[in-house]
Amino acid sequence: MTAPLIELGKLTKRYGSITALADVDATIDGNIIGLLGPNGAGKSTLLKCLLGLIPYEGDARVLGLHAATSGSEIRDRVGYMPEQESFLTGMSAVELCTYAGELSGLPRSEAMQRAHAALYYAGLEEKRYQPIDSYSTGMKQRVKLAQALVHDPEILFLDEPTNGLDPRSRDEMLELIADLPARRNCAIVLSTHLLPDVERVCDHAVIMHHGRVRFAGSIDELRGARGGDRELVVEVKAHAQQLADVLATAGASCEVTSAVTLEVDLPESATSELVFRNAREAGIQVRGLGVRRETVEAAFLRVIGDS
Amino acid sequence: MTELEGPGFSPETGTTEAPVGAIHDLGYKRYLGTRRDPRTRWRVIAREQVASAWKFWWRFKAAFGLAAIITAIAGGMMLFTSDRKSSLGRAQGFAMQLIDTTLPESIIWFCRAGFVVSLTIGATVVASDVQSGAFTFYFARSVKPHHYVIGKLAGMCALLALILVAGPLVIAGLRLGVSDDVDQLVDLLPILWKTLVIGGVATLAYAAVPLGFSALMPNRRNALALWAAYYLVFGAMVYELGKVSSGSLAALDLPRAVQTITYALFDLNFRSRDAQIPVAAAVASLAGHVVVAVALVSYQVRRAQRTGVGGAS
Numbered sequence: 001m002t003a004p005l006i007e008l009g010k011l012t013k014r015y016g017s018i019t020a021l022a023d024v025d026a027t028i029d030g031n032i033i034g035l036l037g038p039n040g041a042g043k044s045t046l047l048k049c050l051l052g053l054i055p056y057e058g059d060a061r062v063l064g065l066h067a068a069t070s071g072s073e074i075r076d077r078v079g080y081m082p083e084q085e086s087f088l089t090g091m092s093a094v095e096l097c098t099y100a101g102e103l104s105g106l107p108r109s110e111a112m113q114r115a116h117a118a119l120y121y122a123g124l125e126e127k128r129y130q131p132i133d134s135y136s137t138g139m140k141q142r143v144k145l146a147q148a149l150v151h152d153p154e155i156l157f158l159d160e161p162t163n164g165l166d167p168r169s170r171d172e173m174l175e176l177i178a179d180l181p182a183r184r185n186c187a188i189v190l191s192t193h194l195l196p197d198v199e200r201v202c203d204h205a206v207i208m209h210h211g212r213v214r215f216a217g218s219i220d221e222l223r224g225a226r227g228g229d230r231e232l233v234v235e236v237k238a239h240a241q242q243l244a245d246v247l248a249t250a251g252a253s254c255e256v257t258s259a260v261t262l263e264v265d266l267p268e269s270a271t272s273e274l275v276f277r278n279a280r281e282a283g284i285q286v287r288g289l290g291v292r293r294e295t296v297e298a299a300f301l302r303v304i305g306d307s
Numbered sequence: 308m309t310e311l312e313g314p315g316f317s318p319e320t321g322t323t324e325a326p327v328g329a330i331h332d333l334g335y336k337r338y339l340g341t342r343r344d345p346r347t348r349w350r351v352i353a354r355e356q357v358a359s360a361w362k363f364w365w366r367f368k369a370a371f372g373l374a375a376i377i378t379a380i381a382g383g384m385m386l387f388t389s390d391r392k393s394s395l396g397r398a399q400g401f402a403m404q405l406i407d408t409t410l411p412e413s414i415i416w417f418c419r420a421g422f423v424v425s426l427t428i429g430a431t432v433v434a435s436d437v438q439s440g441a442f443t444f445y446f447a448r449s450v451k452p453h454h455y456v457i458g459k460l461a462g463m464c465a466l467l468a469l470i471l472v473a474g475p476l477v478i479a480g481l482r483l484g485v486s487d488d489v490d491q492l493v494d495l496l497p498i499l500w501k502t503l504v505i506g507g508v509a510t511l512a513y514a515a516v517p518l519g520f521s522a523l524m525p526n527r528r529n530a531l532a533l534w535a536a537y538y539l540v541f542g543a544m545v546y547e548l549g550k551v552s553s554g555s556l557a558a559l560d561l562p563r564a565v566q567t568i569t570y571a572l573f574d575l576n577f578r579s580r581d582a583q584i585p586v587a588a589a590v591a592s593l594a595g596h597v598v599v600a601v602a603l604v605s606y607q608v609r610r611a612q613r614t615g616v617g618g619a620s
Contacts, residue, residue, distance in 0.1 A: 048613075051447065053446065053612060053613060054613055071449075072345045072449035072451070073449070075447065075448050075449040076342055076345075076448070076449045080443075080447035082440070082443045082444075082447065084440050084443065085439065085440050086439070086440035086441060086442075086443035086444040086447075087439055087440070087441070087444070088359075088436070088439060088441050088444065089435055089438075089439050089441075090359060090362070090363070091359075096444075099351070099355055100444070100448070102343070102351045103348055103351055103352075103445065103448045103449075103450055104342070104448050104449065105342030105343040105344075105345070105348070105449065106338065106340075106342065106343070107340070107343065110338065110340065114338070117335065121335075147444070151338070151448075152337060152338040183335060184335055185337065
């Protein structure tokens, strides 16, 4: 049985009188995990604790290793892509990635080989010998990803990886991130403020607020946590308003969102059968029916708001 | 298919064209080999320090060339003016000739070449890494603050040793080579260890002290200016003050402190116009400079480790 990626038990971190993390308990697992929270939620502090960089109270384990005592070993097995620029002046991408690999314990020849592979993977194969100082923002983001990958990590911490990217570069970066778990067999912890990014690539989410974990689970659980199967979205061939009126008399509350779609909140104990029966009686053809789920953004605001 | 002929390789053009947005890989395999012992990671940092210095001519090669010129001039003086009396010999009651004073006299010139290296590399090391965000790069890995400090210090020492140890050793070798006979050669052999000692001391001082100054400022230009002002202006001031007051004060001038130890090792007296610096003061000054500088770098690097990673998210 393999250990969960991250386990937190009563994790507490105080800076003087300020409590950055307060009795955090969570088990975090998944392929791509979105780490969400407003500024000051404790994400950075959690990250520092997990990398074994700062002392803390309680328990924090990464890949089954105690962060307090095995920080070095954890950092050899984890890759970190920082939000801010963290390059060495005058270096080319291939030199930086080779150096990163060596600092993570790889022999020089192995580090060099993997640096080329990581840069090729990140889409920088033609530019890898140019000084990083001359790179565009998008290319620098790719170098940051490559240097985090070069030592073959089992978990990647990505801090705002799509910050400052144009839409096309953002799409490409998200494509790379989504591809990583399958291709490189590594899990990803994606810290971001861009909730559409999380919606697009993450399968799990951790939401932090005021130094506590407010939610830890799958994205489906997060988005479906509100109303279960009683909140539906219905697509009809035509006459959405007519169906809404019929369903309203049956006790459902409806909102027509277009000429052919409506959102339906069923009354308690009712099932989707109510929709089909009323549509049949009204002579309206139902073309699609699904459980209505919140967007990640709405779910995030709800979780934060609940607190 | 070779490694270079990865996805996107065009046989017509012979080039690899990366399709925009496509994900491509050279073939990934999980690394199962052993990893370098974390305690030896400082060597990687030291090697990188040397490699990056060697990459640009103005960083190290210019100073190295200057050291080579100093060595050549000193060697030439030894070979062609061996009978001339040294001006320094006057302070010893005309007991010494130029051939015997060239080596100790050349040390201060090698210090000047060392100072050039401190300007182009040493005085900006930590400030440069602060400015570029490199500490996040280092400490997100299994690099500890002391690995960084030892690595940078060792790298600087390796570079400076090429100037402050190798140069004087060549001159010492020449001096042995122009000995009149075997007896004189044997008598002169101790100059080798004396040269090694003084070269080692100067190397450590010229590596550590600028590094300390580079940790004082978060901006490399400011760090550089501060170090240059300390070395040139403050050094000159304390030396002049040392002439008219206590000689110990003049020991705060780094090159003069090195020169004092050199003279002591080679049994030379200062000229009457020079500040008379006690050897103990020179040793204390150099040791103090080095200890304070290393402590300062260690403190700043430790601080950077705790605040650097994840700081902006």
